[in-house]
Every structure is written in structure tokens, then in C-alpha cells.
Ligand SMILES: [Mg+2]
């Protein structure tokens with residue numbers, strides 16, 4: 211049975227698509243309202259043809275200054291980024307940028323729930339790593355620590371999320387545990 | 396003195412720019428983390444020239460499925476849209492779309508704080524109208540009610556925000572009142 215569920219991660223659906231479908235499920239069931247933010251674009255030139263829609267003729271991708279996903283779950287502000295790695299034994303911290311970490315730190319200061327959703331694509335395994343753990347290893351790399359988080363560490367401190375039928379990635383299970391651990395002491 | 400402050404709304408700065416600067420102030424002071432979402436774009440054609448950045452050659456504006464701004468303030472999920480009207484005596488409900496209202500209703504069900512930030516541009520007056528009031532008048536229009544909310548009603552049930560030096564639009568003052576009214580009974 212678990213093998214059956216695991217297949218969902220193999221179908222060539224992108225991680226972003228899997229998360230979007232999971233969010234759509236959560237939305238449709240009234241469980242949470244979480245959306246991917248649009249990709250930020252720098253628009254340079256727009257044509258306004260008569261009788262048809264404005265056409266963007268020149269634009270560039272901008273670097274996102276925050277994370278990809280945010281929303282609200284049961285009164286809690288939720289904010290996370292999804293990252294994939296082809297690495298088998300560790301998650302390279304270079305997948306994050308300083309401004310994304312800064313953004314998550316600012317959100318945590320406002321009592322938001324922030325985390326990384328990390329997919330090891332070769333083994334099709336997904337983990338939720340709470341921001342406090344991510345921050346620890348992020349900051350540690352500038353004090354001589356390693357530039358990656360070992361998978362063993364992620365397995366120990368993070369929450370493994372098994373692919374399921376619906377939602378495909380039931381990551382709010384991990385969020386509930388994070389809330390229980392950090393918010394209701 | 397009030398006249399001096401009021402000038403900030405006259406400078407030709409767009410409402411969006413004023414809100415972004417206010418959000419930047421709140422962020423820099425550690426008061427809240429609230430951002431405008433990027434404009435959603437449907438990308439059709441991208442060039443990948445050698446040695447330079449990918450260039451979007453054809454793209455179209457998509458209708459936003461949610462609201463323009465969201466974030467976190469003191470543990471609360473904040474979600475709002477900013478609307479301008481040249482109308483002097485009322486706010487036409489056609490400034491909102493059903494899907495924006497649906498989005499805000501879903502967020503309120505998750506205990507988020509949602510509202511409209513409404514600017515009467517001819518008089519340079521800004522109001523925060525809590526979503527519960529917005530929903531009442533929105534729904535009422537389909538039961539034979541009027542297609543706009545009178546400014547008198549907005550003045551009675553909403554929160555007037557005076558332009559100030561920093562932040563330019565101190566709308567979190569109204570949010571604090573909404574939290575006191577709805578959340579801490
Ligand atoms: Mg990402």
C-alpha cells in the first residue's frame with residue numbers, strides 16, 4: 211500500500227505542481243488557505259493593441275525576495291519554500307538565499323510558522339524541516355560549520371511526509387506537530 | 396499640522412507605492428511582515444540568449460485569484476486588497492471580484508484578518524473596512540441591495556486612516572482595533 215502511494219511522486223509531476231494540488235485540496239476542504247506567490251517579473255515593454263489584451267513584449271525574471279508559499283491555517287500564518295535536491299545524503303544550504311532566510315526569520319519573530327519542504331528527488335522522499343532547525347544550520351555554516359544539512363539530521367529533526375492520494379503531499383500533518391511543539395507549551 | 400501630513404497623499408505617489416513604503420517601514424521596525432504579491436503573468440514565449448538573462452518575449456496579464464497583500468502581524472494572518480475610487484459619495488462594489496471575496500471569506504474561516512483599504516482619491520481619504528462589513532454589503536447586492544457602499548457607511552463602520560510621515564499609511568492602527576474587536580472578546 212505504501213508502495214502504491216509512493217508512486218505519486220514518480221509521475222513526472224513537478225514538486226510545485228504536487229504542492230499546488232495539495233493546497234487546492236486543503237482549500238476545497240476548508241482546511242487551509244495557502245497559495246504559491248506568482249513569479250516576480252520585471253516588465254519593460256507592453257503593447258496595447260486595439261481590441262485585444264495588453265501583450266508584454268519584454269520582461270525579465272526577478273529574484274524572489276521572499277518565499278514561494280504563504281497563507282493561513284487555523285489562525286496560524288504559514289510561510290515556506292519548497293526545495294529539491296539530487297543529492298542523496300545531504301541538503302546543500304546553497305538552495306536557500308540569505309534574503310529568504312531573513313524573510314523567514316522576520317516572520318518567525320511575528321509568530322508565523324515557517325519551514326522548508328525538502329524533496330530528495332532520487333529517493334522520492336519529502337521532509338518538512340522547521341525554520342528553527344534550518345536557521346541553526348544556516349547560521350552555523352558561517353561559523354565554520356558544514357555547507358549542507360545531512361539527510362540523517364533532517365531525518366532526525368524534520369518530519370518525513372509520505373506521499374498520499376489526497377492531498378498528494380500532506381504537509382500540514384507536520385505543521386500540526388510543529389504547532390504542538392512550539393506554540394502550545 | 397494635519398494639513399501638512401495630508402499632503403503626502405497628494406504627491407502623485409500611487410496608492411500601491413504608499414502601501415509598499417508603509418510595509419517597508421513596518422518590516423524595518425520589526426512590526427509586521429506584509430508584502431504585495433507579484434502581478435500574475437501568463438508567460439508564452441521566453442528567449443534564452445547566450446551570456447545574458449532569459450528574456451520574456453510574449454506574456455499576458457492574468458487576473459489575480461486572491462488579494463494583493465498578505466503577511467503576518469503579531470501572530471495574526473493579514474490579508475487585504477487596496478482599492479481606489481474617484482467616486483465622492485460611495486464605493487462601487489464592482490471594484491471587487493467574486494473570487495477576491497471568496498478568498499477573503501476562506502481566510503476569515505481560518506481566523507485570518509481580512510479587510511479592504513479604500514482610498515477616495517478626490518478627497519484623499521483612506522479607510523480600512525473590515526471584511527465582515529464588506530461581506531455584508533457584497534452579499535446584500537445580490538438580494539436587491541445597492542451596488543455600492545455609501546461613504547457615510549464606510550465612515551461609520553470603517554476606520555479612517557490619516558496620512559502620516561512614517562508610515563505614510565498607518566493602517567495597522569485599524570488592524571489593532573479590528574483584532575481587539577473580533578479576536579479578544
Ligand atoms: Mg522554491
Ligand SMILES: [Mg+2]
Pocket residue numbers: 463476477478
Ligand atoms: Mg488591488
